[in-house]
Amino acid sequence: MAGVTNAPFRQLCREAGAAGLPEVLAPETAASPAPAGLYVAEMVTSRALVERTPESMRIISRDAGERVHSVQLYGVDPATVRLAVRMLVTEERADHIDLNFGCPVPKVTRKGGGAVLPWKSELFSAIVTAACDEAAGTAIPVTVKMRMGIDADHLTYLDAGLRAQDAGAASVALHARTAADYYSGTAHWEAIARLKETVTDIPVLGNGDIWSAEDALTMVEQTGCDGVVVGRGCQGRPWLFTDLVAAFSGSDLRVRPGLADVAGVIRRHAELMVEHFGDELKALRELRKHMSWYLKGYVVGGQARAALGLVSTLGELDERLAELDLDQPYPGEGAEGPRGRAGTPKTPHVPEGWLTSREMDAALREMIAQAESSVSGG
Incomplete structure (x- = not known):
């Protein structure tokens, strides 16, 4: 959601989520409700954050009304990710850190990042472990978002889910598409169910094709996941969070704006x-x-x-x-359903030799060490 979930849009979504609470909470708690979910900032690269570039500092800036400030961090080098998390933790710049392993865009994947990184299983473990170790002993949870894998022949989500759990992640979220799927077709919700069956010690969240509150309820019912992550579904519809808060509280309140x-x-x-x-x-x-x-x-x-x-x-x-x-x-069905990026499946761009083995060789390690500086996001 780069370029979308900046502070102004997060504020609209946060206020919409809170708007659903008085409808479903007891009067004594509705006056000052707890945050209805987490509203995560745009992805920022760990290298840019460590270098304190002006754009990275803008991206992680805390809005005055944010009671829980969630920062989404991208990185391919464990040492740099560790330094970025250390900065966020020691300078109290985040209340929650989400590690992004779900981005499928070529400028990220061709450097071994985003949705293709979990293929290198030890590198994935090292990054998540570095982040969790730096946040250990604080009240700041580190979570992981990922895709199913590179393509149907290179699935990584079950292994990555277990590795994230072992590394100390507070939860894992699965966008039920591969990098090759990009944003096309229908999300494979059955993969979320498999991940939930596999990862049993931490919450598993589902992502993909949540266009309405009813979609969210159906995903939870079908997969057994512990919650949902919304991406494109809220574009142009911050009031979706009013619907979600109401729906998960058993209310039929829905926003239908003229x-x-x-x-x-x-x-x-x-x-x-x-x-x-x-x-x-x-x-x-x-x-x-x-x-x-x-x-x-x-x-x-x-x-x-x-x-x-x-x-x-x-x-x-x-x-x-x-x-x-x-x-x-309100025009009804015409205003609902898919929005934002879709398109067709794409052949993922990966570094030369990336698919040969799940282990890192010397050349790939050198490439990774230089990769973050050429990826936007701060």
């Missing part, structure tokens, strides 16, 4: 972005990617959609939103 409500969320999102970046043009450019997600299913028209995708100021945004038919009710 276009006026959606426009109000877009405007507030823009304000938060301007405050976060301190630059109106940069903030509005960052907001543009969200427009098609917010407007999915509503009758807007191609010209209006294009205009909203080019706004550069809050004034322009107000003008474009005012031109919409804001009396439209």
Whole structure:
């Protein structure tokens, strides 16, 4: 969720999750409810964090309203990951650290990172162990998110789940696709069930194709997982977290916004972005990617959609939103279902010789030592 789950969007999602709580909590607890889930920051590279680049420091910045600040860390070198976790822990910059082994994009996998890294089992263990050791003795849990493997012939998730458990991870989350699947097709929820049967000492979370609260309930019922992780499903729908909190508490509360409500969320999102970046043009450019997600299913028209995708100021945004038919009710099925990246399966990019063995040779170790500096994310 790089470029999506920055502090402004996390705030919208966090507030939406909290909005579901008064509906389902006893009156004496609803006044100051506990956080409804974790809202994890964009992925940041451990190398950039250790070097304290301005972008990495922005990514991990704590929003004033975050009671639990979750940082998502990417790394391919155990020593660098250890230093990054040490910084986060000793400087109190995180309340939760999530290690990302799920990214399938070529610029990450061609350096041996993300979804292809668990294939090198000892390297995977070393990274998770380094992170968990640095956080040991604190109240900061280290969790692991991963995919099923590189492709159907190179599955790693069961072995990786056990290794993460042995290394001290607080939980493991499985995006039930391989790197080759990318974001295509349907997630293989049966793999989540297998992982839950295999990893028995720590919670197992499921990820993949959670587009609604009903999807989340079905995943838990079918797989036995201990909770769900939401990615693309919340793009343009921060109110999904209201639905999720309600659903897991047995309530039938669901948010079904009309276009006026959606426009109000877009405007507030823009304000938060301007405050976060301190630059109106940069903030509005960052907001543009969200427009098609917010407007999915509503009758807007191609010209209006294009205009909203080019706004550069809050004034322009107000003008474009005012031109919409804001009396439209919630469009139902058209606003639901898949959103964001999908596409087709892809052949994963991996370093030369990566698939030859699950062990690291000298050449690959040298490559790994230099890999993080060329990956964005801080």
